[in-house]
Amino acid sequence: MARPGWGILAPGGIAHAFARDIIAEGFTVAAVGSRRLESARAFAAEHGIPAAHGSYEQLVADPSVDIVYVASPHSHHAEHALLAIEAGKHVLVEKAFTLTQAQAQRVADAAAARGVVVMEAMWSRFLPHMTRIRELVRGGALGEVRTVIADHTQSLPLDPQHRLQNPELGGGALLDLGIYPVSFAVDVLGLPIGVQAHAALTPTGVDRQTAMILEHEGGRQAVLHCALDTAGPTRASVIGTEGFIDVDGAFYGATTATLRAPDGSVRERIAPEVRQRGMQFQAAELEARVAGAAPTTLPIEESVAIMGVLDEVRRQVGVRYPADDEA
Numbered sequence: 001m002a003r004p005g006w007g008i009l010a011p012g013g014i015a016h017a018f019a020r021d022i023i024a025e026g027f028t029v030a031a032v033g034s035r036r037l038e039s040a041r042a043f044a045a046e047h048g049i050p051a052a053h054g055s056y057e058q059l060v061a062d063p064s065v066d067i068v069y070v071a072s073p074h075s076h077h078a079e080h081a082l083l084a085i086e087a088g089k090h091v092l093v094e095k096a097f098t099l100t101q102a103q104a105q106r107v108a109d110a111a112a113a114r115g116v117v118v119m120e121a122m123w124s125r126f127l128p129h130m131t132r133i134r135e136l137v138r139g140g141a142l143g144e145v146r147t148v149i150a151d152h153t154q155s156l157p158l159d160p161q162h163r164l165q166n167p168e169l170g171g172g173a174l175l176d177l178g179i180y181p182v183s184f185a186v187d188v189l190g191l192p193i194g195v196q197a198h199a200a201l202t203p204t205g206v207d208r209q210t211a212m213i214l215e216h217e218g219g220r221q222a223v224l225h226c227a228l229d230t231a232g233p234t235r236a237s238v239i240g241t242e243g244f245i246d247v248d249g250a251f252y253g254a255t256t257a258t259l260r261a262p263d264g265s266v267r268e269r270i271a272p273e274v275r276q277r278g279m280q281f282q283a284a285e286l287e288a289r290v291a292g293a294a295p296t297t298l299p300i301e302e303s304v305a306i307m308g309v310l311d312e313v314r315r316q317v318g319v320r321y322p323a324d325d326e327a
């Protein structure tokens with residue numbers, strides 16, 4: 001049977017990386033859609049994609065497209081995911097899934113009603129080192145897991161017009177970078193029962209850096225940090241009563257990790273081979289779900305719940321987006 005056709009919606013920075021990764025792995029990219037036909041044509045020419053559309057509406061209406069990859073700023077994820085779902089297409093939506101939990105729930109409900117698959121493009125969850133870490137944690141290699149520590153810091157554009165600085169476009173460190181440590185902590189420890197956060201804001205009113213403590217059942221904790229103007233180690237640790245795992249930076253990308261005994265001695269080196277950037281694993285998961293497989297990780301309900309955690313962090317630190325005023 002022919003593989004499903006992918007349509008790329010919004011050919012910006014990450015869309016290039018995604019297209020490169022999945023095309024190199026033999027996925028079928030059928031079309032690209034931009035708000036400007038010239039951008040779509042340039043992207044199609046660069047990646048050898050057969051169809052280029054000058055609007056997102058034309059992209060989702062293209063019969064050669066079965067799955068739409070939404071790569072617009074997070075402020076537009078809900079609108080663009082709903083556009084694709086209404087056209088009967090499956091959807092992979094870049095992280096952060098939406099701006100708010102209310103938007104995330106609307107998208108999940110719409111997909112369920114239309115009978116299509118929707119998934120957050122939290123690509124890290126599907127990387128091989130993360131799969132092995134889940135196996136070790138669930139299999140008891142660390143004893144009782146008590147703590148997750150993770151940070152995601154980068155030096156990103158400081159132009160006040162850039163989407164990362166602009167509240168209208170869902171700017172700030174939390175939704176772009178902090179989503180990774182939060183999603184990692186939820187993967188390892190489950191959903192939190194309490195959240196505490198502090199942040200320093202930019203002059204434009206988004207978070208420049210945010211520190212979070214998530215409280216989990218049984219007194220377990222996640223200590224998480226993100227910042228958008230200071231590149232740092234971007235590592236993660238999972239600490240249990242009988243061992244710990246160090247994940248090398250950048251922990252959220254294709255990387256290596258080490259399982260150690262409490263005395264620090266090495267029990268297992270995790271160093272899977274990954275071709276390209278590694279965005280193909282999430283695409284394979286989505287194709288498997290479309291073919292009827294159950295999620296291996298990150299079911300849509302979990303993405304919706306994670307957006308609730310981010311809502312609460314933003315409430316505590318005073319970052320508001322226009323979408324917070326939606327009914």
Ligand SMILES: NC(=O)c1ccc[n+]([C@@H]2O[C@H](COP(=O)([O-])OP(=O)(O)OC[C@H]3O[C@@H](n4cnc5c(N)ncnc54)[C@H](OP(=O)(O)O)[C@@H]3O)[C@@H](O)[C@H]2O)c1
Pocket residue numbers: 010011012013014015033034035036039040071072073074076094095096121123163169175176
């Ligand atoms: N998975 C990852 O590793 C990763 C890495 C970076 C970013 N991301 C996520 O991917 C999404 C896009 O990030 P990016 O860095 O690729 O952004 P970007 O380079 O700014 O591209 C975003 C694209 O969205 C389209 N767009 C639609 N409405 C827009 C608006 N009102 N303002 C600006 N652009 C608009 C534009 O394409 P057209 O005008 O051509 O339609 C633009 O090229 C974000 O949600 C981000 O969190 C993920």
